Amino acid sequence: MRRAIERLLAFSLRPVINATGIVIHTNLGRSPLSRKVLENVAAVGSGYSNVEYDLSAGKRGKRHIHVSRLLQQITGAEDALIVNNNAAAVLICLSAMAQGKEVVVSRGELVEIGGSFRIPDVMTASGAVLHEIGTTNKTHLQDYVGAINDSTALLLKVHQSNYRMIGFTADVDIRDLVSLGQRHGLPVMFDLGSGCLVDLKPYGIQHEPSVQDMVKAGVDLVTFSGDKLLGGPQGGIIVGRKQYIEQIRKNPLARAVRIDKLTLAAFESIFMEYLDPDGAKQNIPALSMLLQSPREIRARARRLASAVKRLCPGVTADVVEDVSLAGGGSLPGVEFPTFAVAVKPSSLSVNELEARLRTGSPPVIARIRENALLLDSRSLGDREITAVAEAVAAAVAG
Numbered sequence: 001m002r003r004a005i006e007r008l009l010a011f012s013l014r015p016v017i018n019a020t021g022i023v024i025h026t027n028l029g030r031s032p033l034s035r036k037v038l039e040n041v042a043a044v045g046s047g048y049s050n051v052e053y054d055l056s057a058g059k060r061g062k063r064h065i066h067v068s069r070l071l072q073q074i075t076g077a078e079d080a081l082i083v084n085n086n087a088a089a090v091l092i093c094l095s096a097m098a099q100g101k102e103v104v105v106s107r108g109e110l111v112e113i114g115g116s117f118r119i120p121d122v123m124t125a126s127g128a129v130l131h132e133i134g135t136t137n138k139t140h141l142q143d144y145v146g147a148i149n150d151s152t153a154l155l156l157k158v159h160q161s162n163y164r165m166i167g168f169t170a171d172v173d174i175r176d177l178v179s180l181g182q183r184h185g186l187p188v189m190f191d192l193g194s195g196c197l198v199d200l201k202p203y204g205i206q207h208e209p210s211v212q213d214m215v216k217a218g219v220d221l222v223t224f225s226g227d228k229l230l231g232g233p234q235g236g237i238i239v240g241r242k243q244y245i246e247q248i249r250k251n252p253l254a255r256a257v258r259i260d261k262l263t264l265a266a267f268e269s270i271f272m273e274y275l276d277p278d279g280a281k282q283n284i285p286a287l288s289m290l291l292q293s294p295r296e297i298r299a300r301a302r303r304l305a306s307a308v309k310r311l312c313p314g315v316t317a318d319v320v321e322d323v324s325l326a327g328g329g330s331l332p333g334v335e336f337p338t339f340a341v342a343v344k345p346s347s348l349s350v351n352e353l354e355a356r357l358r359t360g361s362p363p364v365i366a367r368i369r370e371n372a373l374l375l376d377s378r379s380l381g382d383r384e385i386t387a388v389a390e391a392v393a394a395a396v397a398g
């Protein structure tokens with residue numbers, strides 16, 4: 001009876017320790033939030049707030065103004081809106097811009113993100129008509145030109161997100177698409193997926209266009225996720241031309257996909273960090289974990305290895321080199337060099353150790369490679385080292 005009561009009162013959704021090295025792990029909640037961001041969420045959430053109240057006028061205000069000003073400042077866009085997630089952002093943009101009309105998309109960009117988000121299906125749900133062009137591997141500007149007709153409403157580009165095409169391929173540069181759109185008086189939209197707000201080129205990541213670059217290139221509407229490379233809570237951010245953002249705000253779906261005050265509070269706090277891009281790389285956990293140097297990762301791995309050896313004599317725990325991925329459909333094909341602690345227990349199998357860690361308290365999620373359990377220190381916080389070592393000790397002791 002005691003066990004039944006304990007099970008009833010145990011939380012289903014609870015913190016886990018991410019030792020997979022995958023920083024933007026969708027199954028583990030994507031981006032973790034900093035204490036400073038959560039303090040703002042607590043401050044706004046524990047009482048009343050001016051979420052829709054204009055303090056200077058003393059009457060009803062607008063929910064989006066709390067973040068649109070900062071997004072304009074950071075991205076250079078004329079206006080901005082945040083909705084429930086990027087899937088919702090794409091849906092409402094298509095619905096507001098192209099209901100009953102054609103949207104031109106390359107066949108190479110008709111992607112599935114997972115969890116039933118497929119561009120053709122979202123298009124159908126929005127009421128827009130998909131006009132596919134090109135082939136899977138090659139799409140040329142001429143294909144867009146040939147597709148434009150009286151019922152064309154939008155030229156759409158979609159980030160390939162979770163996969164990369166290599167070999168005999170061609171796609172159209174966003175700048176060429178923008179000038180084509182301008183010649184025909186057609187808006188251009190880019191579903192950027194992850195939506196990075198810092199320049200990753202100094203870190204050797206060449207092919208991830210930043211939101212700012214796309215705004216500067218003249219893209220009329222850019223959509224991206226709040227909880228991928230941006231490092232915030234779940235949300236879908238739309239930035240672009242004022243006239244289109246206004247049109248989207250007036251769409252009936254806007255109310256259905258609007259965000260709550262807690263999410264707004266988190267975003268405002270995160271965008272404050274982005275006013276100083278170098279500070280953002282330090283203070284936003286997802287960015288600092290992705291961009292930390294291999295030396296820092298190795299130092300943490302060494303501390304973990306010695307803690308494991310100290311708490312569990314008889315267990316092999318060696319620091320090994322490996323690679324980690326960004327995750328969350330971000331930066332496909334980019335491998336980040338990392339260090340992990342390879343644990344080989346003597347008294348139980350590696351699979352059994354993995355299962356015990358996963359079902360322990362707190363749960364520790366790790367991966368298995370070559371008959372060793374790998375604890376990747378890229379996604380571990382300094383404060384989690386002891387907890388992970390203790391979890392290994394408890395799992396080995398059974």
Ligand SMILES: *Cc1c(COP(=O)(O)O)cnc(C)c1O
Binds near residue numbers: 085225
């Ligand atoms: C991740 C992604 C989405 C969905 O974003 P969510 O915020 O997870 O809803 C849509 N389009 C692209 C290209 C993506 O990478």
